[in-house]
Amino acid sequence: ETGVTQTPRHLVMGMTNKKSLKCEQHLGHNAMYWYKQSAKKPLELMFVYSLEERVENNSVPSRFSPECPNSSHLFLHLHTLQPEDSALYLCASSQRGVYSYGYTFGSGTRLTVV
Amino acid sequence: TQLLEQSPQFLSIQEGENLTVYCNSSSVFSSLQWYRQEPGEGPVLLVTVVTGGEVKKLKRLTFQFGDARKDSSLHITAAQPGDTGLYLCAGGNAGNMLTFGGGTRLMVKP
Numbered sequence: 001e002t003g004v005t006q007t008p009r010h011l012v013m014g015m016t017n018k019k020s021l022k023c024e025q026h027l028g029h030n031a032m033y034w035y036k037q038s039a040k041k042p043l044e045l046m047f048v049y050s051l052e053e054r055v056e057n058n059s060v061p062s063r064f065s066p067e068c069p070n071s072s073h074l075f076l077h078l079h080t081l082q083p084e085d086s087a088l089y090l091c092a093s094s095q096r097g098v099y100s101y102g103y104t105f106g107s108g109t110r111l112t113v114v
Numbered sequence: 115t116q117l118l119e120q121s122p123q124f125l126s127i128q129e130g131e132n133l134t135v136y137c138n139s140s141s142v143f144s145s146l147q148w149y150r151q152e153p154g155e156g157p158v159l160l161v162t163v164v165t166g167g168e169v170k171k172l173k174r175l176t177f178q179f180g181d182a183r184k185d186s187s188l189h190i191t192a193a194q195p196g197d198t199g200l201y202l203c204a205g206g207n208a209g210n211m212l213t214f215g216g217g218t219r220l221m222v223k224p
Contacts, residue, residue, distance in 0.1 A: 004156075006156075041216075042214050042215060042216045042217065043157075043202070043214040048211070056211075090156050090157075092156070101162075102147055102159035102162055103147075103149075103157075103159065103204075103212060104159070105149075105156030105157050105158070106156050107154070107155050107156050108154075108155070108156050110154075
């Protein structure tokens with residue numbers, strides 16, 4: 001039990017599908033993050049939410065749409081993805097503003113776009 | 115843009131050997147964190163160092179933060195197969211935004 005739960009663990013979708021990834025944390029953290037992890041690339045920060053407000057969007061294509069309805073839940077809505085979007089998508093939470101505080105990651109969603 | 119370079123990228127050793135992984139940057143960080151990631155799972159925090167020159171030990175793992183807070187190293191003594199995984203360093207700034215290195219993939223053979 002990592003404290004951050006991601007569903008689904010695996011997802012295969014066609015390029016015309018619409019799907020959503022879900023992340024949930026009950027650690028009392030005030031920040032949540034979406035990361036993309038591809039083979040042979042460093043972890044790529046996609047979105048940051050602090051106190052339910054988006055504070056960073058790292059030039060992510062509009063086919064990825066985040067949603068943070070409250071401090072415990074984070075979604076990543078996907079539509080018309082490309083095969084190169086296949087990757088492990090990781091959610092994390094932390095206590096923003098405390099520079100020594102570690103991130104708690106979920107187990108990730110392995111996404112395959114066909 | 116702050117960048118962190120890890121070396122080596124890949125390391126394959128026999129059980130019982132020692133190893134060191136390096137994490138280098140031209141930027142100064144408020145903190146340096148090390149994570150370990152196993153296949154099919156997310157990264158798990160191992161340690162956070164915040165003071166230049168700081169050394170922390172976690173059983174057979176020794177972590178050091180450079181005096182100038184720009185680099186760090188992870189030393190594993192007598193590696194075991196259970197140490198196999200992807201080791202990630204991450205530099206933190208005052209707002210606790212992390213910059214991750216590219217990772218070191220370690221395989222320890224029995």
